[in-house]
Amino acid sequence: MAVFSLRFMLFSSLLLNFLLNLASLSDAKQSFRPKALVLPISKDASTLQYLTTINQRTPRVSLNVVLDLGGQSLWVDCEQGYNSSSYRPARCHSSRCSLAKSNSCSGTNTCGVIVDNTVTGTATTGDLGDDVVSIQSPDGSNPGRVVTVSHFLFACAPTFILKGLASTAKGMAGLGRTRISLPSQFSAAFSFHKKFAICLSSSTSASYNGVLFFGAGPYKFLPNVDVSTNNLVYTKLYINPVSTASAYTSGDASSEYFIGVKSIKVQDKAVSLNTSLLSIQSSTGYGGTKISTVDPYTVMETSIYKAVTKAFIKAAASRNITRVGAVSPFGVCFDLKTVHGTRLGASVPTIDLVMESESVKWSIYGANSMVQVNNEVICLGFLDGGSNPRTSIVIGGYQLEDNLLQFDLANSKLGFSYSLLGYQTTCSNFNFTSTA
Known part of the structure; x- marks a missing residue:
């Protein structure tokens, strides 16, 4: 009888521990909060x-x-x-x-x-x-x-x-x-x-x-590249006080993300611009620079587009890059045979969007500036947005590719990497194929 009681007590203790552990695991599962x-x-x-x-x-x-x-x-x-x-x-x-x-x-x-x-x-x-x-x-x-x-x-x-x-x-x-x-x-x-x-x-x-x-973060990509805080350049995010949506209620601010581009450089030389176009007009919401994933390429107000492309064509000519006829929708194209390749894409003049200081700039290299349209022609991936667009510069998706952009909404700032090609990785190198 004593032996039976001892066994029963031992069994009960083990069963209780098992149930407690099971409950603990269940609670842990329910209380899991991802970071x-x-x-x-x-x-x-x-x-x-x-x-x-x-x-x-x-x-x-x-x-x-x-x-x-x-x-x-x-x-x-x-x-x-x-x-x-x-x-x-x-x-x-x-x-x-x-x-x-x-x-x-x-x-x-x-x-x-x-x-x-x-x-x-x-x-x-x-x-x-x-x-x-x-x-x-x-x-x-x-x-x-x-x-x-x-x-x-x-x-x-x-x-x-x-x-x-x-x-x-x-x-x-x-x-x-x-x-x-x-x-x-x-x-x-x-x-x-x-x-x-x-x-x-x-x-x-x-x-x-x-x-x-x-x-x-961390934002980790193969092969073991962490594009974290130390690899990002930060700039302020601005709120356009007038909505840029297709339809909105009067008084609504824009939900889009604007940055403060102050000047543009082509191959380290400042481009002469009407800088008033780079600011957002508080009364109308016109002007400024926003980032977009629905525009496939960067679009610029006509005078900005003409100034940037003129400087780019001149800098390209100094590298013996031969201009050819335009291929729609692009206005500036070159002979692919005269353009060399690098790890950061085509070896062409760098375009810098300079923000609050000379050290805070978004550098656009060949991989994000040039679009190969066929086996013979490569074009500058910027478009003419007309003389009176809602927003003066819209940075499009092609210019964002293989760059990591972090939007810190609490502190209203943007962190951006330079091209991940420089880190010998790409945006497609996050591992979605295996589970932890």
Whole structure:
């Protein structure tokens, strides 16, 4: 009898320990808070748009959405087969509507928000709601655990607003300065730093994705390259007091990201410019320099474009680079045979965007300035934006590729690397193929 009791007590003790350990593991799983999150970025060969994949709904559906750096929110097409048991409409006058700055209410007691296709400049109204979103957390230089946001706010859009987007796209993912953009919602959900970083790949191959980080670094790329704080140059981010969206409410500030370019140099020589165009006019919101992922190439106001290209052509001629006829949409092209290659792309004059001081400059080397259009011609990847554009300089996606850009929203500053080609890596070298 004593032996039976002893065995029973021993068994009970082991069972209790097992259950406690199981509960502890369950609690640890539930209480896991990632320090950062990560999404892949692909480049569509047809439209040159950058896309990411959002895992949404119950049951889960993977959606391709066009990445919009200055976009206000996540919006998706809800007219074509939106089925989810976890979807919740945002009722009029609720806190969710206030967060989204909604000022309209539908007959179904759902608040409406602006849905903006920034590729085509088309806008409409969509219903605000929330649903489950799943996203991966990074573990060093690898993908880690998948985590879930149960009530992620987004806008339901009609199908017609997809026109002009990549054929696989079901909406757009906004990373802009709003309280319902992806960076704001993810940082609020997991209480991490209100920062995000983008690294766009120059490749259109499905095997070579760029990467989008939410949260602070490290930002690790193969082979063991950490593009962290020490490798970034910082400059101030500016807020345009007038919205640059296709449709907006009077008094709204822009959700896009502006930087303070003070001058432009070509091969270390300052270009003569009308510098008033480089500042944002507080009354109209015109002028200034913004960063865009929906513009495939950098676009400049006509007088700036002419001054920069004139200086570039002169500097290229001094290197015996032969100019040839323009190839649309580019205005300045060269004979490829007269251009040598380097680790940083074509050996051409460097273009520097100089900000608050001579030491804070964004240097654009051949890999980001020159576009090979065929086997014989290479062109300067800058476009003429006309004589009175909304924004004087729009830095486009091609100029961002293989450069890491960190947006620190809490401190309103941009950290940018020089071309990662100089570190002997690229934006496609984050390891998405293995799990921790």
